[in-house]
Amino acid sequence: MSEGISKHLFLPKGSGLGLKDGKLDKNTFKKVIPVLAAKVAPEKAGVLLKSPVMKRYSDQADLSPEVLDFLKSQSAELVSHPIEFGYDYWTADDIIHAILPEELEAGAPSGFANVGHIAHLNLRPEYLPYKHIIGQVILDKNPTCRTVVNKLDNIDNQFRVFRMELLAGEPDFVVTQFKREDVVADVFAGVGPFAIPAAKKGCAVLANDLNPSSYKYLTMNIAENRVDSLVRAFCEDGRAFIRNAFNRAYDDPLPPPPQPKPRRSELKEMRAPDTPPLPPAPRRQRINHFVMNLPDTAILFLDAFRGVLAPENAGGRDLSGLYDAASMPMVHCHCFTRELELAKAEADIRQRVEEKLGHTVGEETSFHWVRSVAPQKEMYCVSFRLPHAAAFATS
C-alpha cells in the first residue's frame, strides 16, 4: 500500500541547505519519509497490489472500513515503513535551488553547454561565490561529464592564459574525439581556449583568428603555456585559412607529439645496453580535424573546402596519397538552427552543410546539441568527414 509521499518530497528552495563551512554537505539532503505499508505473506502480495479496493492513503485513519476488512481477510498487518531519499535521489536543479540563498534562487543557473565530457557554464557574477558547489552538483548528476568549467567572458591584459576556469572534475579540457597524434586546424580559434589544451595533450594545431586582438592574445597564450613548438598561429579570414591549411601542413610538416615519459618498468629496459633507441616519430603532414566555432556563420565558410585538395589549388602537390576517402579530416562546425525538434534540426543543418559543400555528407555525420540560446534558437555542433569528392572536385 502506498502513502501520498509526493507531498513530503521536495527540498526547500532558497534555504542554504547543503552548505557546511562553504562546502557541499551531501548528508543534509537525506530525507526519511514514513510510508504506511501492509505486511503480507509473499504469495498474497499480488492480490493486494491488484485489488481495486486498495487506493492511495496517507494515513491509517483514512483507511475505509472496506479496506480494513479486505486487509484483515488477507491477514495483512499494517506497519510504518521508512523510505530514505538521499543526495542521489534529487535532481541537480533540486539541489542547486536548495543550496542558493533566497535572493539568488530565482535566476539559478540550470542549463549548461555540453561538449564531449566537458560542461561549460557561464555564471553571472552573483553566483560566483557558489561556483565550485554548482560545478560539483553538475558533475555528480551527469554521468558522462568529467569536467565542469566556467567560461570567463572578459579578455583583458591580465587575462592571458585561459578563458575558462575549472570548477569541478578533471582538468582535461580536450574533448575525447582528438588523439594526441592528431593535427587540428582551428579556423576561429579566438584566444586559444581550444587550441592550447589540444596542444597540451600532444596535438599539433594550426590556430587562426581574423581579429588582430584575439590573435595577439592567442600568440601570448601559446608562449605562456609553452606550446610554441606545437601551435602555429595565423591571422587570416577563415576561408583563406582553410584554403591554405592543407598545403602548409604538407610543405612544413608539424612536429610529432612529444614522447610520453617512460614508465619505470620501461626505463629499466631502455637502460639495458643492447636496447636500440626508439625511432623518432614522423612529423605530421595530414590534418585530422577542422574546428569551426563561429556558430552564426561557420556553415557559410564550408564552400572553402570545395576543390581544396584538387591539383589546381594544391599548386602541383599531389595530396591524393595523403588523403583518401577514409582519412579525410573530420569537420566540427558549430551552428544555429530555428528548428526545435531534433530530427528537423538535423535535417535543416544537413541541408545547409551539403548545399555549401556541393556534396552529401556520409555516415560518419553526427549532430551534437550544444544548448538553447533563445526561445527559437538552438546551437548545435555538426561533425562530418569531409567528402573526398568535394575536396578533390575540379572546377
Ligand SMILES: C[S@@+](CC[C@H](N)C(=O)[O-])C[C@H]1O[C@@H](n2cnc3c(N)ncnc32)[C@H](O)[C@@H]1O
Ligand atoms: C565564437 S568565437 C570562438 C572562439 C574560440 N574558438 C572559443 O571557442 O571560445 C569566434 C571567433 O571567430 C573569429 N572570427 C570571426 N570572423 C572570422 C573570420 N571571418 N575569419 C576568422 N576568424 C573570425 C572571432 O574573432 C572570434 O574570436
